[in-house]
Amino acid sequence: MFFYYLDLAWRSIKKTPFLSLLMVLAISIGIGITITTLNIYKMASINPAGERSSTLFAVQLLSQDVDTWQRINEQITYQDATNLLKSEVPVRQTAMFRTGLAVQTEDENFSPILEGVRVVEGDFFSMFAVPFLHGGTWSKQVDQEGGYKVVISEELNNKALGGGNNIGKTLMLNRKPYQVVGITKTWQPSPKYYDVNNGAFNDSEQIFVPFSLAPIEEFESWGNNNSWRHEDIRNYNDRLNSEMHWLQYWAELSSPAMQQEYQEWLGRYIEQQKALGRFKRPDAKGEISDVATWLTTNNVVPEDNKVLVGLSVLFLIVCLVNMLGLLLAKFLKRAPEVGVRRAIGASRMQIFSQHLVEVGLIGFCGGVFGLLWAWGALSLLASKFDLTESLSQLDQSMWFIAPVIAVSAAIIAGIYPAWRICSTNPSVYLKSQ
Amino acid sequence: MFQIKPIVSMLLRNKSGPLLLLIQIILSVAIVANASFIISERIGLMSRDSGIAESEVFDFSIYNFDDSIDPVTQPLRDLDIIRQLEGVKAATLTSMTPLSGGGWSSNFSHGTSEEDRKDGPNAAIYYGDEQMIPTLGLNLIEGRNFYPDEVNAGGPELASLAIVSAQFAQDTFGDEPAIGKVMYRGNIGTQPMKIIGVVERLQGAWVDNDNLELSIILNVELASSFNRILVRADEADIVDLKESIPAALHKEHPNRVVRGFTTISEHRISVYRNHELMAAVLSMMVVLLLLITSLGLAGMVMFNIERRTKQIGTRRALGAKKRDIISFFLVENYLICLIGGVLGGLVAVQLGQQLMTLYSLPKLDLIYPLVTVAGLLVLTTVAVILPARKAANISPAIATRSV
Known part of the structure; x- marks a missing residue:
């Protein structure tokens, strides 16, 4: 029966090509706009941590004085970072920041390049599931005592060292020799959740060096440095001892019990610092947030995207109302024909489902065209506004979502006209024939 | 009817x-x-008008990673080399690039004593020399520019003279003339900076900030291993300068990274x-x-x-x-x-x-x-x-x- 209805629907569409085209156009544009904005929104709000999302926690401290900024900063001080690293509660933990170093190789002809560098603890790689091509992270000893070890990306390995397994080779960073201990596969979490203040959709770093080298090599900070009071910072040591917030801190806490325990540990740490006279505000506290919460509180999805999704949903509703009006017009015009069919035995249910199939078909066509619109719009926006691929790619789920939204929206819009037409009284039309 | x-x-x-x-x-x-x-x-x-000759100004950075390079004298020598290149109309060291989305900002205080101290609004801080105004193409409406011998090379603590944007003068001092006023870093009395000039318009780096129009130029050529330079040249000459500047700087010293070369117009496109x-x-x-x-x-x-x-x-x-x-x-x-x-x-x-x-x-x-x-x-x-x-x-x- 379904295929017979499909056939009928196709005939009916062909009979009124202009009106049908209008309806397909209306719904396809609505779907196109909605899918475009939804896609950008979805790509921006993806949780890149996957299943690790609930065990990775950003650590923040409300440590500044009362009459400065009020919010809890997303970064912490070096003093606090070194103290937090002493906690034995988390499975793994790392303090980190972004810097930049000039890369040279032993090849004299390689002209130096400046690369973004992430300064991390050795645990960083397993915490954030960075895949390795060769080798792995540096030893715990390096984390304790400092050591000139480096992990580089596949891309930099190809660019600077000519590719291949270069474990054990030397890379010059700011003229100091570093031994390559690991080469990662291309790794680009989007958004770059582990450090949102350096542009959440920027490229991830190509080079990773030990955090323990920071006081020795005095790496500059290439991120936000927030001071809540004026401090005379003249050298790196001043910076390390200052109240400046410039480090990101993450801890891996594998169970709710452990999270509870860490919260308590943080509480004791705060009390201890208060006793030392460092944290002056009475409501000083430590906060941990998992990746999902972290992305929300940092507004990684720009507000504009939410406004656009909201407006485009309203837009889709307009398209549906438009379609509803046109459907009503079209179906009512067919009332005499339906009257005859009813008179020779078609039940109301049959008439109703026949028309719904027709509406569904129109919706499906609209969905397919809408996908094309969305694909075109996204490519256009990507080329004109230099969007990163991660934002402008049509998400695979959209191939499913678009027709489903289109068909179900069309059917919702079609219920009323289909009901109107199946509930007309056949005798009225029979008389006038 | x-x-x-x-x-x-x-x-x-x-x-x-x-x-x-x-x-x-x-x-x-x-x-x-x-x-x-x-x-x-x-x-x-x-x-909104930035007050800058956007298409004629570009920025680039020099990173001297060799310890043997002196962070105070080398940038000044580099600046001399750049100013002598053909096509360069003006050039200055700077702490930040307008409309680039990143830079320096700070609050300064003013007043006669700690009791009547007022904190000024948060403003973009450009550290640079007497060529900052001609390089950016700013319109000086009151007072004067720095004299070359008034510019210090070193850290931010050497700033003693300021040129402010008209909007900053208006927001900070109201209808009183800004010329001759003194601002301080933190407490009243620490590091006085006297305002000697007002430019009609100069935007900062953050276009979504309410304080975009508030800017201050201070008379310091920052000494560091990481230098940012602004250059003004005819649009037609910019392509050649992108080649000749790194060549000249690498000839001076090979152990450095020279990169960037983005015009303010290009910064404008990406920041908006x-x-x-x-x-x-x-x-x-x-x-x-x-x-x-x-x-x-x-x-x-x-x-x-x-x-x-x-x-x-x-x-x-x-x-x-x-x-x-x-x-x-x-x-x-x-x-x-x-x-x-x-x-x-x-x-x-x-x-x-x-x-x-x-x-x-x-x-x-x-x-x-x-x-x-x-x-x-x-x-x-x-x-x-x-x-x-x-x-x-x-x-x-x-x-x-x-x-």
Whole structure:
């Protein structure tokens, strides 16, 4: 029966090509706009941590004085970072920041390049599931005592060292020799959740060096440095001892019990610092947030995207109302024909489902065209506004979502006209024939 | 004269069609009014004058990673080398690039003693020399520029003279003249910085910040291993300078990275990209929405004409002119459009209110729903008249036929 209805629907569409085209156009544009904005929104709000999302926690401290900024900063001080690293509660933990170093190789002809560098603890790689091509992270000893070890990306390995397994080779960073201990596969979490203040959709770093080298090599900070009071910072040591917030801190806490325990540990740490006279505000506290919460509180999805999704949903509703009006017009015009069919035995249910199939078909066509619109719009926006691929790619789920939204929206819009037409009284039309 | 009464009673007899049209118009007005308001707000942001000769100025950075390079004298030598290159009109070391999205900002205090201390607004801080003003192409409206021998090389603590933007002077000192005023870093008395000049306009780096127009130039050439330089040159010469500057600097010392070379115009494009994207998507939405609405309107009129063929024929036979038929359709749709416009305007204001509370959008200006309704009326006219002319051509003879 379904295929017979499909056939009928196709005939009916062909009979009124202009009106049908209008309806397909209306719904396809609505779907196109909605899918475009939804896609950008979805790509921006993806949780890149996957299943690790609930065990990775950003650590923040409300440590500044009362009459400065009020919010809890997303970064912490070096003093606090070194103290937090002493906690034995988390499975793994790392303090980190972004810097930049000039890369040279032993090849004299390689002209130096400046690369973004992430300064991390050795645990960083397993915490954030960075895949390795060769080798792995540096030893715990390096984390304790400092050591000139480096992990580089596949891309930099190809660019600077000519590719291949270069474990054990030397890379010059700011003229100091570093031994390559690991080469990662291309790794680009989007958004770059582990450090949102350096542009959440920027490229991830190509080079990773030990955090323990920071006081020795005095790496500059290439991120936000927030001071809540004026401090005379003249050298790196001043910076390390200052109240400046410039480090990101993450801890891996594998169970709710452990999270509870860490919260308590943080509480004791705060009390201890208060006793030392460092944290002056009475409501000083430590906060941990998992990746999902972290992305929300940092507004990684720009507000504009939410406004656009909201407006485009309203837009889709307009398209549906438009379609509803046109459907009503079209179906009512067919009332005499339906009257005859009813008179020779078609039940109301049959008439109703026949028309719904027709509406569904129109919706499906609209969905397919809408996908094309969305694909075109996204490519256009990507080329004109230099969007990163991660934002402008049509998400695979959209191939499913678009027709489903289109068909179900069309059917919702079609219920009323289909009901109107199946509930007309056949005798009225029979008389006038 | 417009036969409003029969039209209203006709609309009331057959409610569902007009009601749907009404809903569509209400939603359209609400969306279009808010969308065009956001678009014009973004265009307004983007069209603010930066005060800078944007297409003639570019920035680049030098990173000296060799410890043997002296961080105080080398940047000054580099600057000399750059200034002597062909095509360079002016050049300065700088702490930040305007409209680049990153830079320095700070609050300074002013007053005569700690008791009447006032903290000035947060402003962008440009550390540079006497060529900062000619390099950026700023318009000095009061006071004077730095003299070359007044510029110090070293750290930020050496700043002693300031040139401020007119907006900064206005916000900090009101109507009092800014020239001669002294600002301090932190407590009153620490590191006095005297204002010697006011430029008409100079924007900072963060275009979404309320304090974009507040800027201060201080007389220090920052000494560091990481130097940023601004250069002014004719647009035609910039391509060549991108080659000749790194070559000259590498000849001076090979152990350094020279990179960047972005004009302020290019910085402007990328710093406003999100706003432009928003405006583009919304414009697309507005155009398509109006298209859909007018097509829907035209479709309804066409359907009505077909349904009312007999009625129209009868009216024509009874003496109605072609004009009357067209105006019948027009008035009918104007009525729906006006009612929809009024209700839509109310919904638009509500939606604007919601957007304002949920997101950091300004309050919807009432002119936008009004203009939208006016625009919709024009659109209705076009969408109705085209098919209605066909209706007017219906022959009166049709009334005499039985079907």
